[in-house]
Amino acid sequence: MTSHRNKDNTRERLLVAAASVFESQGYGQARLTDICRAVGVTKGALYCHFPSKEALALALLEKQAGVWHRQAASVRLRQPSEPYRLQDLIDVTYAVLADLRQDPVARAAHRVLFQDRVFDLVGGMQVVSCVTLVRDMLHEAQHHGELRRDVDLREAAEGIVGSVIGVRVLSRAMCDYEDVTERLETMWRMWVTLLAVPTCRAALRVGALHAAMAPHGLSGDAPRD
Amino acid sequence: MTSHRNKDNTRERLLVAAASVFESQGYGQARLTDICRAVGVTKGALYCHFPSKEALALALLEKQAGVWHRQAASVRLRQPSEPYRLQDLIDVTYAVLADLRQDPVARAAHRVLFQDRVFDLVGGMQVVSCVTLVRDMLHEAQHHGELRRDVDLREAAEGIVGSVIGVRVLSRAMCDYEDVTERLETMWRMWVTLLAVPTCRAALRVGALHAAMAPHGLSGDAPRD
Numbered sequence: 001m002t003s004h005r006n007k008d009n010t011r012e013r014l015l016v017a018a019a020s021v022f023e024s025q026g027y028g029q030a031r032l033t034d035i036c037r038a039v040g041v042t043k044g045a046l047y048c049h050f051p052s053k054e055a056l057a058l059a060l061l062e063k064q065a066g067v068w069h070r071q072a073a074s075v076r077l078r079q080p081s082e083p084y085r086l087q088d089l090i091d092v093t094y095a096v097l098a099d100l101r102q103d104p105v106a107r108a109a110h111r112v113l114f115q116d117r118v119f120d121l122v123g124g125m126q127v128v129s130c131v132t133l134v135r136d137m138l139h140e141a142q143h144h145g146e147l148r149r150d151v152d153l154r155e156a157a158e159g160i161v162g163s164v165i166g167v168r169v170l171s172r173a174m175c176d177y178e179d180v181t182e183r184l185e186t187m188w189r190m191w192v193t194l195l196a197v198p199t200c201r202a203a204l205r206v207g208a209l210h211a212a213m214a215p216h217g218l219s220g221d222a223p224r225d
Numbered sequence: 226m227t228s229h230r231n232k233d234n235t236r237e238r239l240l241v242a243a244a245s246v247f248e249s250q251g252y253g254q255a256r257l258t259d260i261c262r263a264v265g266v267t268k269g270a271l272y273c274h275f276p277s278k279e280a281l282a283l284a285l286l287e288k289q290a291g292v293w294h295r296q297a298a299s300v301r302l303r304q305p306s307e308p309y310r311l312q313d314l315i316d317v318t319y320a321v322l323a324d325l326r327q328d329p330v331a332r333a334a335h336r337v338l339f340q341d342r343v344f345d346l347v348g349g350m351q352v353v354s355c356v357t358l359v360r361d362m363l364h365e366a367q368h369h370g371e372l373r374r375d376v377d378l379r380e381a382a383e384g385i386v387g388s389v390i391g392v393r394v395l396s397r398a399m400c401d402y403e404d405v406t407e408r409l410e411t412m413w414r415m416w417v418t419l420l421a422v423p424t425c426r427a428a429l430r431v432g433a434l435h436a437a438m439a440p441h442g443l444s445g446d447a448p449r450d
Contacts, residue, residue: 026342028253028279054253114339114394117251124398131395155411162391162412169339169390170356170383173349186380187387194415 011049013039015063018056019108027057027112057112061122064109068133071095085141086196087204089134090188093164094208097184100168100177107177110168131161138195146200156195163187181208236274238264240288243281244333252282252337282337286347289334293358296320310366311421312429314359315413318389319433322409325393325402332402335393356386363420371425381420388412406433 017038021030032053036046050056071092082088099106113123135157141147167187171180188206196204242263246255257278261271275281296317307313324331338348360382366372392412396405413431421429 022341026345028340028342111341115253116247116336116340117253119398120251127395127398158395158408159388159391159411159415162395162408163384163388165391165394166384166387166389170352170387173344173352183383183387186384190384190419194418 007049010039010041010045014041014046014049015056015059016105019060019104022057022060022108022111023104027053027115054117057115057118058122060105060109060112061118061126063105065122065126065129067096067099067106068092068130072133072137084146084200084204085137085144086146086192086200089137089141089160090192090204090206092137093160093184093188094181097164097168097180100171100180110172127161127165130164131157134160141195146197147195148197151195156191160191163191184208232274235264235266235270239266239271239274240281240284241330244285244329247282247285247333247336248329252278252340279343282340282343283347285330285334285337286343286351288330290347290351290354292321292324292331293317293355297358297362309371309425309429310362310369311371311417311425314362314366314385315417315429315431317362318385318409318413319406322389322393322405325396325405335397352386352390355389356382359385366420371422372420373422376420381416385416388416409433 014035017035018030021034021038025031025034030053032043032046035056036043039046050059072088075088075091075095079088079091100110112118113126115123135153138147138151138153138156142151142153164184164187167180167183168177171177171183185206185208192201192204192206239260242260243255246259246263250256250259255278257268257271260281261268264271275284297313300313300316300320304313304316325335337343338351340348360378363372363376363378363381367376367378389409389412392405392408393402396402396408410431410433417426417429417431
């Protein structure tokens, strides 16, 4: 039992160290030796968990894989009295993107997502899985009468995920994610205009300030855990 | 003179071979030996032009760097009687993205753009340079009275470039760019709604069919070269 826990612990520490080394050296340049040194293990111990650098990258992505789904569940729990499903969706994107500024694993996962073979192996699938989640949330919003009649759910879901990717890339290019929430606000102002019926549109909170004040970018009037 | 031309020729052939090897093996896995073999030169000859694989990646990106600007100039030449600057901008994006389906160098450049260190070195700057071009074109459109009064040029330019990046990533993830023009059509229907005044909106051609019929995705009624 203890040995199992130790093993899990080493695996976790290797992942966190890999995230930090990928961040400081870049994925292509990152050396496994430096990851081992940060954790204080031999290369043999590393290989016991991860046969290659690519395996580390894939494990980091896997760790982040469910983040949209986890945040979606968490938003629902935190704001059970929130009347608008679109608000939940907006808050999920703030929560996911806020992580880029504070969580080294999230940053590393975004960094490796677009690495050529990694993208072909799992990155592409993760993007598709995000689209499915967003479409499901939009479907609920439609069911609640929040969406304009001319909204095509698939097109809107793909457009929103595409816009979020654009926000991430531009924010990284321009200022290392410093303005990621402001960019998200601009993006949502646009999407809300396109998607929401007037009553819903007037009630939605799309602002970065609204998100910044809440822990993990999540908002709501329900008690927090 | 001949020797100079030969040298340029070898450099060009190395780039084209690199594009093809990056495509088939992925950037991370690509071996310089295979690039040399495709061109029929020694590794020494390769190093004479490119000191590393990264140098090849950067040269590919540099080759593509001016593509938005070149297409913008070309669109103007091809359709001098086109009354709408927004139509020029739409046609530029079709021309740039159509290349992803047919030009190995364009595909390779997109493939390496997001490679970690490459993005930090030049990819990010190229994205910013696109934003500048799009803002300039929007500024002209505004000058011609095509834009709604509430349009913020910087936000719109960044949003459009972000959307184009999203289109590229989603189209690659889902079907290796097969549907890239259809996705662009969806994207532009949305942006035109947000940007254009009604008279202009009614006149703009945003369809993939419109683009597919024209060479290189460019359209217009001017004589072609």
